[in-house]
Amino acid sequence: MKKLVNAPRAVVGEMLEGLVSLSPEQALLEGESVVIRADIPADVHRREVAVLSGGGSGHEPAHAGYVGSGMLHAAVAGDVFTSPSTDAVLAAIRAVAGPAGALLVVKNYTGDRLNFGLAAELARAEGIPTEVVIVADDVALRDTVEPERRRGIAGTVLVHKVAGAASASGASLAEVARAAAATAAALGTMGVGLGACTVPAAGRPGFTLGEGEMELGLGIHGEQGVRRVPLQPADALVDTLLATILEDRRIGSGDRVALLVNGLGGTPPMELAIIARRALAVLRERGVLVERAWSGSFLTALEMPGCSLTLLRVDDERLRWLDAATTAPAWPRNGRIAPARRIQPVAPAPSPSGAVNVAHPEMVRFKQAALAIADAFEAAEPRLTELDSAAGDGDLGISLARGAAALRALPESSWSSPTRALTAIGNAMRRSIGGSSGPFYATALLRAARHLAEGRQDATAWAEAFLAGVEAVAELGGARPGDRTMLDALRPAADTFAHELKAGRSPAEAWEACVLAAEMGAEATTRMKPRLGRASYLGERALGVPDAGAVAAVVWLKSLSQSIA
CATH class of the missing domain: 1.25.40.340 (DhaL domain)
Known part of the structure; x- marks a missing residue:
């Protein structure tokens, strides 16, 4: 294993120190692996509804990269692929929430649900109104588990954005929670892995793949997918992923969506752009109206090669939340795209002069x-x-x-x-x-x-x-x-x-x-x-x-x- 780290046990703390050092809008919570906004008012009565999220590390830029005005107020980081402790989550709630309350956006994993859920109970007992929204957007599990037991993966980032924008608008805790829950329910995501990643503490890949194989329908913790399939060209792979998402989410002609093309950490922008190109083409062919689209690494699995596609149904209100300003360092540009690919004609080159005598x-x-x-x-x-x-x-x-x-x-x-x-x-x-x-x-x-x-x-x-x-x-x-x-x-x-x-x-x-x-x-x-x-x-x-x-x-x-x- 080759990684640019000092010691496996120090990875998370040193990573957070580096991220906050690069982001003047952020601060570290003393004694905790928690990143908070630097502009949280000292007077708790002036605080808006606090939106918090987090989970195991290794998903960068999630979750600390989304801490900023108009998005998250705090991100709680556990060890690599390990849920943070209840005490860390509670400390984060105390640091950023006030009488307006707090919303916890939680990916649907047992450890995250337990620790964030218990922290919410403790916060309520202290008088801090707290709600929890669970994200379970992994459609790859549609034939394996009930919808409420699906994993939360890359679509979680869009829930962060909507909830943060709703909070910044002055909405109440109930309104912010309602917007976040509705967004989570309107999401569908499916991923594919071309190889495994290596957790620093483990020192070896989580699984092995042959040269001509890939894992279809995998999560974000270095685990294997729903099934192992032969390697496919990019276009065929996009067709497979989108077909599952569209069917599961019942998205068809005339529906309005936002598209997220997410790299899992080891996929270069070149390949993500090829994926995005096909995804946009397929959706347009099906009459689906792509209102916003982003391509990049938003929620990763260390250095895993692969990607996921997310579709989110949108309406005018949800688009306003997605378009709202934010200082979160990892949020990309506004996602607006042209109705169709633009192709500018090339000026013709001057025709050569002289007689043509090919038969000589x-x-x-x-x-x-x-x-x-x-x-x-x-x-x-x-x-x-x-x-x-x-x-x-x-x-x-x-x-x-x-x-x-x-x-x-x-x-x-x-x-x-x-x-x-x-x-x-x-x-x-x-x-x-x-x-x-x-x-x-x-x-x-x-x-x-x-x-x-x-x-x-x-x-x-x-x-x-x-x-x-x-x-x-x-x-x-x-x-x-x-x-x-x-x-x-x-x-x-x-x-x-x-x-x-x-x-x-x-x-x-x-x-x-x-x-x-x-x-x-x-x-x-x-x-x-x-x-x-x-x-x-x-x-x-x-x-x-x-x-x-x-x-x-x-x-x-x-x-x-x-x-x-």
């Missing part, structure tokens, strides 16, 4: 040579991915495969002349290949095209265009031979081709020597310490593996041998 035999051979490069890039994708993963970000193989697809998709008009073809290929590389390879290849091809357009197009002119393209790469990236880049293959290849032609060799012989020089240059990179690019961060750790960009250059140079012969 030389251009037929030119196109065949270009398609041979595409074949070579696709065949080399696994190897280039492996090499780039060793010293880069691992995307070179798939990037060049995208370039190959773009090359094949060029219209026939692109193949009317070498200049037009090189320009079209360069633009296609620019648009389809991400990272540094796209700009490098595009710059080289565009420079070579301009060079050929200026005069003759014999073998010597092609050698000069090759040199011009390589020089363009050097100018753009600032690299030189010996820096462990594609130039370590391209520069000796271009120099050798020009030299051999000048020495009287045939184009085929010169190209054979050119490819050999490129192969030797790429091989030499295994002994070079990188000085540019992402590989430079590895220093000597990159030694022993050839540079992926240099190897890619060899791939396309080699693929042209038959065409030139």
Whole structure:
């Protein structure tokens, strides 16, 4: 287990100290694992209805992240995945509540219900009006337990928001409790886990999953789901989750909802955005009106990879509570979305001039040579991915495969002349290949095209265009031979081709020597310490593996041998 902690027993206290240090609107309750608002009036008669929540730690940013005006007045933290004590909850109630009373928002777990429930009884005995609202939004358990015994999961955050906003408006305890209970009853949530999390005190994952498996319908405490199923693509998974929520909550065409896409702690924003994209599309296809939507990590399970989807029925009043201002540090923006995905049309590129003569035999051979490069890039994708993963970000193989697809998709008009073809290929590389390879290849091809357009197009002119393209790469990236880049293959290849032609060799012989020089240059990179690019961060750790960009250059140079012969 690798975690950035000092000691398992100190995790919760040190975490709360860090969170409060970053949030000027918050304070720690002395001697307790409780975060409270820093602006609680000393005069208890000036206090509004206090909204409290909490539970085991490990769900960050819940619950402390939602302490702020317009949301929670206090959050009570237990040990990781363990309910806080009754005394801690009671101390929190005393610290923030007054005659207006307190509302406890409790997730439906036995420990939380017992400790928060007992604390409520003790608070009432002390004269503090206290109500409890239980959140049980996990629809995955619909065929397992009665509705009132379902778990409380990510939808709890929306109950926090509604209750806090109602309290800030000056509503009474009965009104705040009624708004919170109605919100809890209108929620449906379902989650999926792609792997387990590790509780610091345990030191090992709670369960294991195969590479092709996932847990469907899991809670927020590192436990297994309702059932283990084969791994699904994101869209299919969203369809499964939404189908269950929509059926259970009886949401259909014309209904108004808020959508919460929640990461469980180990899911990057990229994947959550893909989930949100599909969820919005499905809901719109079904005629469900998505009034608000949020995507992010709101209630997590340590570092568990996975997500949950929550749907909340809304009306105008509930939307006002969701839209109301809050200083809670973890609450996101207002959640307003466009009625449909906006797509701005791209300004068309200027059309190339010149006559189109695709049928010319030389251009037929030119196109065949270009398609041979595409074949070579696709065949080399696994190897280039492996090499780039060793010293880069691992995307070179798939990037060049995208370039190959773009090359094949060029219209026939692109193949009317070498200049037009090189320009079209360069633009296609620019648009389809991400990272540094796209700009490098595009710059080289565009420079070579301009060079050929200026005069003759014999073998010597092609050698000069090759040199011009390589020089363009050097100018753009600032690299030189010996820096462990594609130039370590391209520069000796271009120099050798020009030299051999000048020495009287045939184009085929010169190209054979050119490819050999490129192969030797790429091989030499295994002994070079990188000085540019992402590989430079590895220093000597990159030694022993050839540079992926240099190897890619060899791939396309080699693929042209038959065409030139």
